[in-house]
Amino acid sequence: MRTELVSEPGDRARPNEDFASLALPASGLGGALVVLDGVTPPEGATGCLHSVPWFTARLGGALTELTVSCRDLPLSEILSRAILRTAEAHQSSCDLSHPRTPQATVVVARWSAEAVEYLILSDSALLLESPDGTVTPHLDDRLALLPRSALATDALVDATVRNKEGGFFTAAADPTVADRAVTGTVPRVDVRALTALTDGATRWVEKFREGDWTDCFTYVRKEGPQALLDRVRALERADADRTFLGRSKTHDDATVVYVEL
Template sequence: MRTELASEPGDADRPNEDFASVGLPASGQGGSVVVLDGVTPPKAGTGCLHSVPWFTARLGGALTELTVSLPDVPLMDALTRAIARTAEAHASTCDLSHPRTPQATVVAARWNPDAVEYLVLSDSALLVESPDGVVTPLLDDRLALLPRSALTTDALVDSTLRNKEGGFFTAAADPSVARRAVTGTLPRRDVRALAALTDGATRWVERFEEGDWTDCFHLMRKEGPQALVDRVRTLERADSARSFPGRGKSHDDATVVYVEF
């Protein structure tokens, strides 16, 4: 098995708000990948004493432990437990009802000799390659499908769309949000490799349009996850005029985990 991981902050002067892990149980019968993209808080605050990196470390650590220690518990239920555990850790000190309480997107995959289970919540991505080379993106596209006019201000997004029906969902303090995730199970024989990416890395496809998902996967296979991150950074630096509308931050935290069976 080949596993490679690259994670880089968008700004060297700010902490990386992403989280990534690969869990390989001692039994040698499978493994898991967990990738979180922490949502950068607004300047107005979050109602929480803790930073986004604190939150992603807590949630990501809990989800990693649960995917490995409870292999028979579905990923949706593992995420439910991880969110509840994380919320409990700061419920007594923080306002968890605040719409910007620390939160994150989630990608998780877990495999055993028979199956590959997956979960995607919000705008990170999971790419799966079949033995014949077909690359399938597994996405939660609810945010991407919203009209740009609905995303004009943080206040509008928070009041009408964030973690609301008809909008989009992230893992914050409500364990029930796990039921909103895109989930499924694939036969293990149908998966040759997979990759989990935060949106700081997927912009190679989605923002800069340097290639499609298959091209992106082939780049990772040939040159590794760090090469994808490096190419995104080069494109970001070249785009000094911000000629790609809707790109968001000039530089975003970028994380890629690549697993080849």
């Protein structure tokens, strides 16, 4: 088995709000990965005393432990329990009903000798490669499908589409959001390798159009996750007129996890 994990902040002066983990049980028969992209709030109140990195560390740690130790539970139930556990850690001190309470996108994959299970919530990505080289992207594209007018201001997003029906969902403080995640199961024999990426890394495909998802997967497999992040950073620096980046931040936290089964 080959595993690689690379994560770096968009700004070296700020903490990385992403979280990534790999777990390989001692049985040798399976494993799991967890990738979170913490949502950077706008300036102003969030109702919470804690930082986004505090939240992603708590939620990511709970997801990792539960995914490995509760292999009989579906991933949606595991996400629900992890959100509840994290909420309980700060509900007495924070207003968890605030629309900008700390939150994150989620990718979880778990494999055994029989199957590969996956869960995606919001705009991080999971790519599965079959033995014949076919790459299948598993995405939660609800945010991407919203009209630009719905995302015009932070206040409008919070009032109308963030964690609301007809909008998009992230893991915050409500455990029922786990039922909104994109989930599925693929026979283990149909998966040769997998890659999880936060949207700071998916810029290679989604903003800079360097290739499609198959090209992205091939790049990671051949050159490695760090090479992909290095290329994204170079493209960001070169986009001085913001032809590709538009209103997006110049550099975003970026994470890539690659696993060959």
